[in-house]
Each structure stands twice: as structure tokens, then as C-alpha cells.
Amino acid sequence: MRDRLAGISLLPLSSWLVAFFLVPLGMICAISLATTDLVGTPIFALEFSNYSALLDPLYVPVVIRTLAYAGAATALCILLGYPAAYTVARLGGRHRHAIILLIALPWFVDYLIRIYAWLAILGGNGLLNNVLHQLGLTNAAGLSFVGHSYTVILGLTYSYLPFMILTIYVAVDQMDPRVIEAGKDLYGGPWSTFFYVTLPTTLQGIVAGSLLVFLPALGDFATVQFLGGANQTMIGNLIVNDFSTVGNAPQAAAWTVVIIGSMVMVLVMASLVARIRRRGATHRIGSDVVLGGTG
Amino acid sequence: MTATVESAESPAATHVDARPRSSRNLRHLALWAFTGVVGLFLLAPLLVVVLFSFNGIKSVSHLEGFSFHWYAKLWGNEVILRSLRQSLEISAVATAVGATIGTMLAFGLVRTRLGATRVVERLAALSILTPETAIAIALFYFFTVGLGLELSLLTVMVGHITFSGVFVMIVVRTRLLGVSEEVEEAALDLGAGPLTTIRLALLPQLWPAIAGASLFVFILSFDDFVTSYFTSGVGVTPLPVLIYGMVRLGVSPEINALGTSLMVVSILLSILAMSLIGWKRGRRS
Structure with missing residues (x-):
């Protein structure tokens, strides 16, 4: 009786996910192969020309740039996030949860406000220019910080760093302290213990954190819109442009499929890394929490 | 790293770690300093938004006075x-x-x-x-x-x-x-x-x-x-x-x-x- 109840309770959200996640994704794949009629409504067909933009010299850099920005932001998040998460988890003592939540506070702040905060600092009449001018380092015209690739990467890093920190924090916090002590017995030095014991044990946390940074960064468009310029266009911006242009639905759909395809490749790579790791690891860690136990 | 040492949960670590205390403290200090910088990077922009929301004048780069005007x-x-x-x-x-x-x-x-x-x-x-x-x-x-x-x-x-x-x-x-x-x-x-x-x-x-x-x-x-x-x-x-x-x-x-x-x-x-x-x-x- 209860088993039947449990079985039935699976249904609503599973069917919801099929109806409002899987089916729309399937439809966008279909639209990416469609043509349009005179008023711009997609007509389903098998038209591969929407994907020809992928080979267009105009758009190839956009695809490469998107992957590069998302990759750079992910790398920066690991470099900044791992030491911070590690420090708080291992040295934070009783208040470590509070400290990590304080550091990860931007996570709770509206995404646009986070980007906006950087615009207020780096913008043409922003705080940084004002400070530099007050110090007599620049003239009244100021410097242009917005519209560079580094500003976009900075914005992406800032937006998604809390995910990385929290994921790695959970991984380090859940490590069995005895494992580290065993490592110290075996390897002695703090660095070798870190590289041979702590880092491999928390690798799944890094992988999960990287997915939570890289994947949303792949589809990001507001960061470039506010902190970048025409030379920083990412795939997300192409999608938004095609989305608001009548008759460009198939092209927008094709770009979306490119993002989904990149995601699938990244997920396959991540699961390969996780599989290699799992052979040695005996510990349930952060990625389980994040990926809902699919890791 | 010998991070466990400080936390009370692993008293055993004190015996294991035979290195001088000062080098460990230095390492911990460096780790906390780095963490502080990361924390500052994450929190400072939010603080800027908060501060300027109480600005007395219509500027986003000069603070002058205090008001709830914008609210x-x-x-x-x-x-x-x-x-x-x-x-x-x-x-x-x-x-x-x-x-x-x-x-x-x-x-x-x-x-x-x-x-x-x-x-x-x-x-x-x-x-x-x-x-x-x-x-x-x-x-x-x-x-x-x-x-x-x-x-x-x-x-x-x-x-x-x-x-x-x-x-x-x-x-x-x-x-x-x-x-x-x-x-x-x-x-x-x-x-x-x-x-x-x-x-x-x-x-x-x-x-x-x-x-x-x-x-x-x-x-x-x-x-x-x-x-x-x-x-x-x-x-x-x-x-x-x-x-x-x-x-x-x-x-x-x-x-x-x-x-x-x-x-x-x-x-x-x-x-x-x-x-x-x-x-x-x-x-x-």
C-alpha cells in the first residue's frame, strides 16, 4: 500500500520534467532544423543551414570565446575558491559554517544586482574612476574598464564563485580527519599530504563545482551585455539577439543546441573524471549533494 | 597541509605533527590572508551598492550626506x-x-x-x-x-x-x-x-x-x-x-x-x- 503511494508520488514532478524540460528541449532541437514562413513562424523541416553559422568566420570566434571565458572563469573560481573553502573548512573551527556563508553571501543576492555592483564600480562614471581621479592618477575622462575580456571574465567569476566555494567547502568539511592523519603518517609534509590525500579526496567537489560554474557561464548573456562590449559577444548574446529578431527562431534554436551539445560533452568528461577517481575513493562527498546523488 | 591541528576534533594530530609551530602558523596566516582577500572580493561590491543607496546626492561615485531619499x-x-x-x-x-x-x-x-x-x-x-x-x-x-x-x-x-x-x-x-x-x-x-x-x-x-x-x-x-x-x-x-x-x-x-x-x-x-x-x-x- 505504502509502496504504491510512494510510486504514485514519483509521478507529478517526473511528468512535469518531461513536459516542461525534456519536450521543450526536444522541440528546440526540431526548431533548429526548421525554416520559417513569411511572418517568421518556424516550419518544421530538415534544414541544416542554421548550423552553417558554426563555420562562419564571423561566429567561430564567438563559440571559441564563449568556451574560453567560461573556462577561464572556472579556473579562476577553482584558484580563488579552493584555498578559501579549504581554509574555512579545516581551520574555521566552530563557526566555520557561518564564515563560509558570509563569504558566499553574493549567492543570496540577485544575479543582476551582482553584475550591476561591478558596473557601479568599473563603469565610466563609476567608483574606481572617481577614486583614481581623486588620487590624481587619471584625468577627468577616466579610464575605460568596461568592454574588455578581463572585465567579462571578472564578472563571470564573481557571479559563480559562491557555487564553487560552497561545493568545495562541503567536500573538504566532509573529509574524514583520520584520512589526513593517515596521509601525514605516510607522506609527512603538509604539501605532499595535500597533493596525495586532500586534493584527490576532494576532487569530486572540484568537478561538481566546476560544472556549477562552467555550465551557467556557457549560457550567460547579461554579464557581457553590461560589462563587455561588441568584441566580447558570447553565444548567449547571439541567442538573445536572434530571439528578439522576427524570423530568427531557427538560428536561436541552433545556438541553443550548440550550448546543450557543449554541456553534454562537459558532462561526459566530468563523469569520466569522477569514474577514475571513484576507483580509489571511499568517501561520499560534495558532488553527491550537488548532483542529487547521480555522481 | 596540517590544517587539522588547530581544531579540537583531532587531538591526535598534535602528536603527528613534529614540525616547528611557527612554520605552521605562518602557513595558516597565509591561508587566512588569502581567504580574507577572496572574502573582500566577494563582499566589497555588495557594500558599494549598499553605501551608495543611502547617498544624499544623485551620484554613484561621490558619497555626500545620508538620506533615505532613494528608498x-x-x-x-x-x-x-x-x-x-x-x-x-x-x-x-x-x-x-x-x-x-x-x-x-x-x-x-x-x-x-x-x-x-x-x-x-x-x-x-x-x-x-x-x-x-x-x-x-x-x-x-x-x-x-x-x-x-x-x-x-x-x-x-x-x-x-x-x-x-x-x-x-x-x-x-x-x-x-x-x-x-x-x-x-x-x-x-x-x-x-x-x-x-x-x-x-x-x-x-x-x-x-x-x-x-x-x-x-x-x-x-x-x-x-x-x-x-x-x-x-x-x-x-x-x-x-x-x-x-x-x-x-x-x-x-x-x-x-x-x-x-x-x-x-x-x-x-x-x-x-x-x-x-x-x-x-x-x-x-
């Missing part, structure tokens, strides 16, 4: 208030529906041994990993081209329910894994029906997780921009979509005030949500 302006702004109402409606519905079907799915996943649960788990994980832009634009074409619908509050709600439900499911599922089946079995043995069993034996143990997850999902929905942007049509402007439009026009003290207000509400609700979910209790291993 007062927000409360007098019909457009913002209308967006606020719409956002609250969307989040309330998304949270209620998401919490219900998310909790049901968590229960189903933990308490059945069907092979299908693995597929469902993967589907749910995929739905939160897929870049939101992709899901949102797919939903847009699904609604408009596929179903021929006009975009409305309802379409935004549908978009929000998807991630709300999955998020609640993940939190409640984690909690359920720590709840033994024995209490439920005892209740069933004593003659309680399955629904009564759930109500009397299971829900009392689950409600903090459900309430915490719901609060959290409410914030996620309230702050959501991408899905809202693609699924809201004419006349529907959830607050983040309105902010998007405002930011496009440039930096202004009003946005600072609006951003600060949202920040304060989100952070307070998150703290409440975190303590309900049992962030501390759940992590003690």
Missing part, C-alpha cells in the same frame, strides 16, 4: 510596486507547487525500489545542470510556437516551478535519507492508513527541511532573471526583468536602493532557510 522614491514608484506584486505572485505559486511535487518526488525516490528512480534522478540533475538560458528559450518556443500560448504570469510560473520542484526534492531527499523507515512501519503496524502515517510519522520529521527548502526556493524564484526574461510577455515584468531594463539605462541611485532592499530580504530569508534545513545539524558526521 522613498522606490515606494512611490507605481511601476516598481506592480513588478513587486507580480514577482510575489509568481514566487508564491512556484514555491507552493514546487514544494508539493518536489517533496512527493523525494518521498517516492527514497521509499521505492523501482529501477525507474535512477532515470528520474538523472533527469532532475540534468534539469539543474542545463544552462538556464537554454531551458528558458526552449520554454519560450514551446509555449509560443508549440502550444500557441500568449506569454503571461502563468508561463513564468511554469518555468519557475521546474527548478523549484527539483531544488525542494534535493533538500528533502537528503533529509529523508537520514530518517529511518521504522517509525512509519510501526505506524502502519498499529493500523494507521498510509496517508495518516505520512502525516503523523513522516511530516513532523520533514517539515523543517520542507519549510527551509521552500523559503530558499522562494528567493531563487524571486531573484530569477533568465527564466523570467524569456517567459514573460507584454504586461508581465517580474522585478529582476524590470531591474534588467533599469540597468540597461545605466547606473542610478534608485537601483542601489532597490538592490539593497532585495539583498536584505534575500539574505534574511536565506539565513532562516539555512537554519531550518539544518545546515549545522546535517553536517555533523
